[in-house]
Amino acid sequence: MSRPVVMLLSGPNLNLLGEREPEVYGRATLADHVEAARAEAESLGWELEHHQSNHEGHLIDLIHTARGRCGALIINPGALTHYSRALADALATFEGPTVELHLSNPAAREDWRRVSVVAPVVTGTIAGFGGVGYPLAVRAAVGAGSG
Numbered sequence: 835m836s837r838p839v840v841m842l843l844s845g846p847n848l849n850l851l852g853e854r855e856p857e858v859y860g861r862a863t864l865a866d867h868v869e870a871a872r873a874e875a876e877s878l879g880w881e882l883e884h885h886q887s888n889h890e891g892h893l894i895d896l897i898h899t900a901r902g903r904c905g906a907l908i909i910n911p912g913a914l915t916h917y918s919r920a921l922a923d924a925l926a927t928f929e930g931p932t933v934e935l936h937l938s939n940p941a942a943r944e945d946w947r948r949v950s951v952v953a954p955v956v957t958g959t960i961a962g963f964g965g966v967g968y969p970l971a972v973r974a975a976v977g978a979g980s981g
Contacts, residue, residue: 845912931978
């Protein structure tokens with residue numbers, strides 16, 4: 835029997851984690867965060883599938899492929915958080931639990947970062963906990979998907 839899948843999506847510039855603004859985002863790489871998320875998913879009996887893209891349309895296509903196939907979805911949309919209504923529309927079509935994830939706390943940063951257009955269509959948001967947020971997001975998504 836195959837394990838249920840949680841899809842983790844990483845948006846624009848997250849491929850530069852560990853190099854880009856380490857005082858804000860830390861020194862861990864995206865690969866480090868994905869591995870922590872994968873370990874958490876596996877400990878809960880789920881499989882983690884990860885994709886990173888700097889392109890809005892590709893992320894939307896990935897959300898579409900998750901529909902009917904994945905039990906939960908986690909997304910760190912990066913800057914798309916604040917203006918991508920197309921991404922929000924795609925997330926709204928996903929039937930399972932969805933978690934918006936951020937390493938930093940956007941509400942404590944610049945004014946333009948304080949608005950999330952995806953927040954109204956996701957199940958919940960985990961923000962400001964740094965790398966600990968990745969396994970927390972898996973636990974939240976899987977817990978909501980199992981209940």
